[in-house]
Amino acid sequence: MNKRRLGQGLxxxxxxxxxxxxxxxxxxxxxxxxxxxxxxxxxxxxxxxxTADMYGPHHNEELIGRFLRESGADIRIATKFGILRNxxxxxxxxxxxxxxxxxxxxxxxxxxxxxxxxxxxxxxxxPDQPIEETMEGLAQLVKEGKIGHxxxxxxxxxxxxxxxxxxxxxxxxxxxxxxxxxAEEDILPTCQKLRIGFVPYSPxxxxxxxxxxxxxxxxxxxxxxxxxxxxxxxxxxQNNRIADVIAxxxxxxxxxxxxxxxxxxxxxxxxxVPIPGTKNPKYLIENTKAVDIQLSAQxxxxxxxxxxxxxxxxxxxxxxxxxxxxx
Numbered sequence: 466m467n468k469r470r471l472g473q474g475l476x477x478x479x480x481x482x483x484x485x486x487x488x489x490x491x492x493x494x495x496x497x498x499x500x501x502x503x504x505x506x507x508x509x510x511x512x513x514x515x516t517a518d519m520y521g522p523h524h525n526e527e528l529i530g531r532f533l534r535e536s537g538a539d540i541r542i543a544t545k546f547g548i549l550r551n552x553x554x555x556x557x558x559x560x561x562x563x564x565x566x567x568x569x570x571x572x573x574x575x576x577x578x579x580x581x582x583x584x585x586x587x588x589x590x591x592p593d594q595p596i597e598e599t600m601e602g603l604a605q606l607v608k609e610g611k612i613g614h615x616x617x618x619x620x621x622x623x624x625x626x627x628x629x630x631x632x633x634x635x636x637x638x639x640x641x642x643x644x645x646x647x648a649e650e651d652i653l654p655t656c657q658k659l660r661i662g663f664v665p666y667s668p669x670x671x672x673x674x675x676x677x678x679x680x681x682x683x684x685x686x687x688x689x690x691x692x693x694x695x696x697x698x699x700x701x702x703q704n705n706r707i708a709d710v711i712a713x714x715x716x717x718x719x720x721x722x723x724x725x726x727x728x729x730x731x732x733x734x735x736x737x738v739p740i741p742g743t744k745n746p747k748y749l750i751e752n753t754k755a756v757d758i759q760l761s762a763q764x765x766x767x768x769x770x771x772x773x774x775x776x777x778x779x780x781x782x783x784x785x786x787x788x789x790x791x792x
């Protein structure tokens with residue numbers, strides 16, 4: 466597995482692993498199955514695991530903590546704070562205060578069973594909380610050795626610049642894929658200018674870009690994709706034209722749609738580290754092989770041009786899920 470550098474000092478595998486779905490949002494969880502996937506990912510050279518305190522809530526961090534205890538693996542952990550949810554509810558509030566950041570960090574350290582978090586993200590931005598105060602609180606956690614690097618998730622370019630002026634931001638995490646390209650407007654250029662890493666989540670469009678979903682009736686019980694506008698009846702049919710284009714081009718390239726989608730992101734710059742999530746070893750292995758696929762600038766342009774001719778129907782999230790996005 467190739468390595469990439471986020472910001473000025475965090476070296477991680479070129480592809481990371483998004484662990485959220487091992488706890489909720491994508492149907493029933495199976496801890497034994499998830500632990501096997503975590504072990505397989507590490508065996509394949511993936512050392513960058515992404516989690517958050519609100520996944521579960523708390524279960525995902527506890528799961529990774531169990532994996533660390535049982536395996537002794539040397540991994541880089543990225544976790545997040547700022548979204549507050551009650552178990553079983555999607556409704557959330559946002560708290561970016563320095564006081565809450567400290568409380569949340571110490572709780573995450575305990576659940577993970579570590580004394581140091583490699584990358585600590587502000588999960589969503591509360592526009593009523595000055596980002597400067599949040600960064601000052603996180604900078605103190607860096608000084609105390611509780612966290613190594615600071616990250617921001619779904620942040621606006623303006624807020625990112627203000628935050629980076631207080632303390633270096635190592636990485637920005639935002640949804641980015643062939644059907645979610647808003648980050649190209651200002652976040653990606655800002656990251657490149659300031660030498661900040663960029664971590665695309667949902668790089669496969671929550672599985673949609675692989676061509677797996679043809680109708681809104683295919684989701685299992687508890688799969689939150691069934692509630693998302695892009696997967697709604699009507700929208701999913703029109704959006705499938707995008708998946709069809711990706712499938713056609715991937716056949717020409719001799720790879721899978723998932724591998725093409727990930728290779729496209731990797732080709733956008735060596736400061737990008739996508740974190741596809743999966744609970745299936747087969748898909749994990751498939752995703753990992755994307756690092757071996759080279760796309761030329763001409764091939765990227767062909768792919769982008771073909772996809773951009775098809776409008777994306779529906780927002781990324783419901784109104785509740787959009788809270789704190791681009792703030």
